Amino acid sequence: MNSRTTENYLKAVYRHSRANSSGNVSLGIIAGDLGVTPGTVTQMMKHLSGRDLVVYESRRGAALTDSGERAALDIIRRHRLIELFLVEVMGLDWADVHDEAEELEHVVSDRLIARMDEMLGHPARDPHGAPIPSASGVLKSGQTRRLAECETGTYRLIQVTKETSGFLEWLSEYKFFPGSIFDLHHIDSMGGTLSLGLSGQNKKIVMSIEAAGSLLVEEAG
Ligand SMILES: [Zn+2]
Numbered sequence: 050m051n052s053r054t055t056e057n058y059l060k061a062v063y064r065h066s067r068a069n070s071s072g073n074v075s076l077g078i079i080a081g082d083l084g085v086t087p088g089t090v091t092q093m094m095k096h097l098s099g100r101d102l103v104v105y106e107s108r109r110g111a112a113l114t115d116s117g118e119r120a121a122l123d124i125i126r127r128h129r130l131i132e133l134f135l136v137e138v139m140g141l142d143w144a145d146v147h148d149e150a151e152e153l154e155h156v157v158s159d160r161l162i163a164r165m166d167e168m169l170g171h172p173a174r175d176p177h178g179a180p181i182p183s184a185s186g187v188l189k190s191g192q193t194r195r196l197a198e199c200e201t202g203t204y205r206l207i208q209v210t211k212e213t214s215g216f217l218e219w220l221s222e223y224k225f226f227p228g229s230i231f232d233l234h235h236i237d238s239m240g241g242t243l244s245l246g247l248s249g250q251n252k253k254i255v256m257s258i259e260a261a262g263s264l265l266v267e268e269a270g
Contacts, residue, residue, distance in 0.1 A: 144217035178208030178227030211263035
């Protein structure tokens with residue numbers, strides 16, 4: 050059983066290592082993410098490498114070992130199942146579950162997680178559309194693109210990667226959820242905005258290209 054701090058470090062290394070093809074994450078990035086000093090991160094990396102959860106060199110940064118990756122995927126599975134349980138079973142809004150899950154993921158027993166998974170019918174995705182790793186640690190992320198990098202066309206929203214309540218509430222106002230099909234009508238690269246319309250609705254949505262970087266989509270044309 051890992052401590053809450055260990056679990057948060059493993060999640061942070063996992064999150065950033067996926068953005069880098071070498072799988073190595075600089076300690077400065079982890080420090081910035083977790084709001085701690087680089088010295089604290091170095092200490093923790095020594096501790097985690099002693100437990101065979103990361104490999105770490107001060108110059109190259111840190112990478113997860115197989116057992117570190119397995120532990121990170123387990124905590125991500127817990128987080129995502131808890132979020133879905135809070136929405137589907139307890140009736141909370143999708144904008145309000147991330148912070149709750151950040152707490153609960155460290156304390157809910159394996160038995161309760163298995164029961165939640167069963168009650169939810171072994172779901173593939175959380176309320177924000179993020180894929181849920183299997184109990185054996187397999188994560189199927191599928192083929193998606195960032196909306197910010199798309200050309201005009203018809204798409205389906207698959208996942209919202211930014212889980213702040215303000216952003217999720219804003220999407221809710223337009224009824225723009227994972228599964229929604231929409232047309233990307235216009236890209237104003239000088240003004241830094243995109244305009245799109247949900248299928249079956251007249252309302253136009255204008256969003257910043259930066260916000261569109263948090264939306265993963267697939268073609269639905
Ligand atoms: Zn979350």
